[in-house]
Amino acid sequence: MSPQELWDIIKARIKKFVKGYSRQRVDWRKQQLIALQRKRQRLLRQAIPTSILERGETDAGYLKKSASARQAQRSVPMLRNLATGDICSNxxxxxxxxxxxxxxxxxxxxxxxxxxxxxxxxxxxxxxxxxxxxxxxxxxxxxxxxxxxxxxxxxxxxxxxxxxxxxxxxxxxxxxxxxxxxxxxxxxxxxxxxxxxxxxxxxxxxxxxxxxxxxxxxxxxxxxxxxxxxxxxxxxxxxxxxxxxxxxxxxxxxxxxxxxxxxxxxxxxxxxxxxxxxxxxxxxxxxxxxxxxxxxxxxxxxxxxxxxxxxxxxxxxxxxxxxxxxxxxxxxxxxxxxxxxxxxxxxxxxxxxxxxxxxxxxxxxxxxxxxxxxxxxxxxISRPYLDSFTxxxxxxxxxxxxxxxxxxxxxxxxxxxxxxxxxxxxxxxxxxxxxxxxxxxxxxxxxxxxxxxxxxxxxxxxxxxxxxxxxxxxxxxxxSASQGIFFKNALFKQLVALVIFINNVNCRCKAVQRFLIL
Incomplete structure (x- = not known):
């Protein structure tokens, strides 16, 4: 057996062990997630002010949209067959x-x-x-x-x-x-x-x-x-x-x-x-x-x-x-x-x-x-700065x-x-x-x-x-001046979106800190 084949066998055995260990931990993770979810619901009912709840939900919505956007970036809904020109979705x-x-x-x-x-x-x-x-x-x-x-x-x-x-x-x-x-x-x-x-x-x-x-x-x-x-x-x-x-x-x-x-x-x-x-x-x-x-x-x-x-x-x-x-x-x-x-x-x-x-x-x-x-x-450049330079x-x-x-x-x-x-x-x-x-x-x-x-x-x-x-x-x-104005407006919109995002993240962090304290 070559060293290259032996190396692949070792990797395959490690992969098999890791997968088996992960399966054993699934039930434990499920129980921990259920317990954490219950604690979160109790916290939301009793401890978090309405304003933080609203901003927290906004942040959760942002995260959901981000996850959906990432999924959409990888999802292929339909493709054109170059041979026939037809669109296929199967x-x-x-x-x-x-x-x-x-x-x-x-x-x-x-x-x-x-x-x-x-x-x-x-x-x-x-x-x-x-x-x-x-x-x-x-x-x-x-x-x-x-x-x-x-x-x-x-x-x-x-x-x-x-x-x-x-x-x-x-x-x-x-x-x-x-x-x-x-x-x-x-x-x-x-x-x-x-x-x-x-x-x-x-x-x-x-x-x-x-x-x-x-x-x-x-x-x-x-x-x-x-x-x-x-x-x-x-x-x-x-x-x-x-x-x-x-x-x-x-x-x-x-x-x-x-x-x-x-x-x-x-x-x-x-x-x-x-x-x-x-x-x-x-x-x-x-x-x-x-x-x-x-x-x-x-x-x-x-x-x-x-x-x-x-x-x-x-x-x-x-x-x-x-x-x-x-x-x-x-x-x-x-x-x-x-x-x-x-x-x-x-x-x-x-x-x-x-x-x-x-x-x-x-x-x-x-x-x-x-x-x-x-x-x-x-x-x-003119002579006062450089004499013979091209x-x-x-x-x-x-x-x-x-x-x-x-x-x-x-x-x-x-x-x-x-x-x-x-x-x-x-x-x-x-x-x-x-x-x-x-x-x-x-x-x-x-x-x-x-x-x-x-x-x-x-x-x-x-x-x-x-x-x-x-x-x-x-x-x-x-x-041109109009192009400069367009760029500044676009940059301003991006900065506003960034400030809103940072604000939402800060609100979420405050909610998490309160959750951990309780």
Missing amino acids: QEQMLEVTQHFYANLYATEPICLDSVERMVSHIPDACSLDESDANFLMSPFGIDEIVAQGSRAPKSSSPDSDGLSYAFLNLLFQQPQYTELIVRVFNDVLSKSLFPPSWLETSVCLLSKKGNLTSLKNWRPITLINCDAKIFTRLLNTRLASIISPLISPNQSGFMKERFIADNGALAQIACEQASACQSGEVGLLCDQEKAYDRVHPTYLRAFLTRFGFPMGFIDSISSLFFGTSMKVNVNDYLTQPVPLGRGLRQGDPISPLLFNLVMEPLIKSIIQSDRIQGFLPPN LPLLSVLAYADDLLIFLKDVHDLAEVQQLISCYNRASNAKMNYDETVAFSVSGRPHPHWLPALQSYGISKWHDRNDPVPLTHLDYPLIF
């Missing part, structure tokens, strides 16, 4: 539609190897891990490192099919009789790509996004992964995060140490203010990618991990863990048949965000390095898959589209031009831009004449 039919959708989504399609080579050429030779970083990434795990990573993991994280949360695994990791086996299993995954069978099948829950919810494109798949597998990728992610910064352009701020989402929002707003002061004619593109994580091609990922100098052991381990496995999709608490995973980075895995940054980096570098893209050039041009800002591209003229637009097309052919990415928004950086209307944008399928346009401000990464880009 559970069996929805499972079939879901399985067919994700089987197509994760099926491997051929990519253009010439385009891969073109994208590889944008990575400089110096942009590579050095030998010490590569050795650090592949150094064997010790039990102390594994235990520390498990103890830092979020306690509320949901386990997958093995049913073991981080709390149970932390107890298991601290048992001396299992130390050798645990270290062997984790290091075999790292150096030999030998996985416990339970790591090779995951389940996926669906969370609703904006838009028409009969389309599975508007549902976000969140992968539920066994916690021991997530501890492994958390270990790799911790190591990767400490060495990846030199490989990633400063223009990418997503999930990087000492880089913040607010940096992008501030830079975008400053660019808009400077463009408005100069009355310049630049345009910004807020690009939307369709299923960005799910479409990553394994050949493309392997090519760029190799180009960035990652050790082959690391590449093989990541490739085996993400590709060639399977998943089941949870639709209203029913699971589909297994769906093979031929491509895609699973959302919910700790290491996926940094891997996706590496996937996006060739496109970002190609835009920055292009001498045909002028982007937005900030005005120089601010760098701003061509692209990124937060994970959210791209903001600055265009000087239609020639910039044509060059950017060529680079995006090359990236799409190389990585299997797909830009969603229906959801991509073009906006005037200065806020002034630019009707001469519209035909060129529409020729690429970009129909959404924003300038100072729109009543609602444009938002980028939830930061407003305000071009």
Whole structure:
């Protein structure tokens, strides 16, 4: 029996014991709940003033609405069958539609190897891990490192099919009789790509996004992964995060140490203010990618991990863990048949965000390095402050898959589209031009831009004449007084709602304190 199979047997036995123990405690819990409910009713009749009762009921109503909202976010009432165009609400039919959708989504399609080579050429030779970083990434795990990573993991994280949360695994990791086996299993995954069978099948829950919810494109798949597998990728992610910064352009701020989402929002707003002061004619593109994580091609990922100098052991381990496995999709608490995973980075895995940054980096570098893209050039600071200093041009800002591209003229637009097309052919990415928004950086209307944008399928346009401000990464880009007033009113409403919520929570806490005293 292999160490991987033995590890799964131990987990299965622990799960069986925990389930049996839990069943024995059910009757005790029921009796305790009945007693607490009686005490609560007595308290409500005798001790709590009417005003607190009313506010308490308001808070209970809020909690009920919140629970209902969370349930509605996961509940799939009906889906459209893409093959027939019909709407189905039958559970069996929805499972079939879901399985067919994700089987197509994760099926491997051929990519253009010439385009891969073109994208590889944008990575400089110096942009590579050095030998010490590569050795650090592949150094064997010790039990102390594994235990520390498990103890830092979020306690509320949901386990997958093995049913073991981080709390149970932390107890298991601290048992001396299992130390050798645990270290062997984790290091075999790292150096030999030998996985416990339970790591090779995951389940996926669906969370609703904006838009028409009969389309599975508007549902976000969140992968539920066994916690021991997530501890492994958390270990790799911790190591990767400490060495990846030199490989990633400063223009990418997503999930990087000492880089913040607010940096992008501030830079975008400053660019808009400077463009408005100069009355310049630049345009910004807020690009939307369709299923960005799910479409990553394994050949493309392997090519760029190799180009960035990652050790082959690391590449093989990541490739085996993400590709060639399977998943089941949870639709209203029913699971589909297994769906093979031929491509895609699973959302919910700790290491996926940094891997996706590496996937996006060739496109970002190609835009920055292009001498045909002028982007937005900030005005120089006057001599009293700096004598001979030129601010760098701003061509692209990124937060994970959210791209903001600055265009000087239609020639910039044509060059950017060529680079995006090359990236799409190389990585299997797909830009969603229906959801991509073009906006005037200065806020002034630019009707001469519209035909060129529409020729690429970009129909959404924003300038100072729109009543609602444009938002980028939830930061407003305000071009007029009316947009500023709209934003302030919306912010005020949110603050009022927050104050009401805090007040309700405080009332509930007072009621609980009185309950405990009695």
